[in-house]
Amino acid sequence: MGKIIILNGSPRAPKSNSRRYAEIFVQHCSCENEYFNILKTNHHELCSRLSGFTDLLFVFPLYADGIPVTLLNFLKTLEQNPPRNKPVVSILINCGFLEYRQNDTAVKMIELFCKQNGYRLGSVLKIGSGESILDTPFRLLAVRQIKKLSASITKAKYRVLQTTMPLTPNMFVKASTSYWINYGKKNGITKEQMESMEIES
Amino acid sequence: MAMKLILSDRPFHIPIKNVDSIKFIDLSSLEIANCVGCFGCWTKTPGKCVIRDDAVKIYPDIAKSDTLLYISRLKYGGYDTVMKTMLERAIPVQQAFLRILNGEIHHVQREVVPKKATIIAYGAMDREERDVFEHLVERNAYNMNFESYQVIFSEESQLEETVKNEVKKWEKS
Known part of the structure; x- marks a missing residue:
């Protein structure tokens, strides 16, 4: 069974919705995992840890139609400091808009990072209405998809998932x-x- | 009065004749911290960022301009750090509230003049990266009130010439 490192790329990582999504992921993840916030000060430490993991899950919000600078800057450090063994990269992205497809450009950016740097892209979960869905009766829709995301990474049967409020x-x-x-x-x-x-x- | 604004992620020596109507800002020379996602500019001090650094002088200019030129290096199909940091800090020009625009949900804008935008992007590695960036600018158009836009990809070695040509067009218009 694999081992997953979960990196939160939200600019307000400790208080973010991305953290809440990551916590749900951890609750439903049957394999070994570790969670970290991406901070300005821990890029090199995180890069050096990656070799020990089969999978890397980036959890982050859509920011100005793309990936947040917090995550962009980490990817640039990772490009300069690649791990010996490259994990498969999966994505859990949320945006405040109803349409989960508004996350597509940010997903393409991570895909491009993967191609340019020799990582395999794994699963993707795109959440719409992500600012508030966890505090509504529709929470269960998000939880259901996060469980599927977790199962897909654990079994290495990677897939693309999405959800939003109906x-x-x-x-x-x-x-x-x-x-x-x-x-x-x-x-x-x-x-x-x-x-x-x-x-x- | 509407203005023409050039935001660049690097310094340039561009001879600008109409300095009253064209403003050039080199973002790389300014102190601009990352947005911390606090929503203060929407829910505490509407229209004002709580981080009082150089960004607070820039986003009012973005809002006021009717003609924009962004000059940015590309990274992973998006704006590289200098420009993206500024664009993230420009969210005080929007309200928290949402609206339907072309059948999609977007933020309500405050007093943001509709813009003709030109984006000069340099450092693209291949066709795929240019495609991703074009998608991004298409999305930006909805959220940044671009009524029209064009993306120009430039080699880094040709950048200064490309910028000068665009500015010349402005001065003629």
Whole structure:
């Protein structure tokens, strides 16, 4: 059986949704695994650990339509410091939009990294509505796909998976509006303040 | 008043005649930290980033410009670190709230002028990398309010000439 290293590439790794997704993955993973946040200070340490793993799972959010700088910078370090034995690279990506396909460009970027650097691409799980799905009754849809992701990596039967909330775009916009209003309320900010059209003024 | 903005990930010596309407910013000379994903610019201080470094001078210019030129090295089919760091820090120009645009979910923009964007990308390794980047810019167009855009791939050795040619076109228009 393989051994999986899970690397969280979210800029807010310790408090991120990516961490929550990784925790669900770990709960349902039957093989040995280790989890790390990617930090500015631990790139070399993480690179040196990779040889001991058969699989590498990157967990990260979509950022400005692509991979976050946190992950980009780690990939650049990894390119310069490749492990002796290269693990198979899998992806668990989430975006705040309803459409999981909005993650596709970021997935292609990792695919390109793999091609350019001699890694095999393994499984991919693309999650839409990823900012909030875990706090809704639709959580079970995300958990189900993460279980499948885990099984596919464990058995080396790699596959592409996806999920999102089963809502119409209009319903999703309405639900997300309530979500963000409540988010602002916790900071003492009203909907009207959040809707400000002003930028730095 | 709308402006023309050049954001570059490296310095250039470009003779710009219309300095009142064309602004050149070399991002590599500035202090710009990574976005930390705190959502402060959406839910605490709407429209303002809580990290008060040089990025807070740049994203208002991005929002105000009607003509944009981005100059960036490519890495894995995306913008390399210098440009991508700035673009991630530009999310205060959007609201947290979502809307439907061309049948897809996107963020509502604050006061962001629709743009004609040109992206000069250098350092592409092959056709596949250029394809991925073109996909990326197509996605950017929805989220960064590009009403039109063109991507120009340049050899690094030809970069300065490519940039000068684009700026000349602006000055003629």
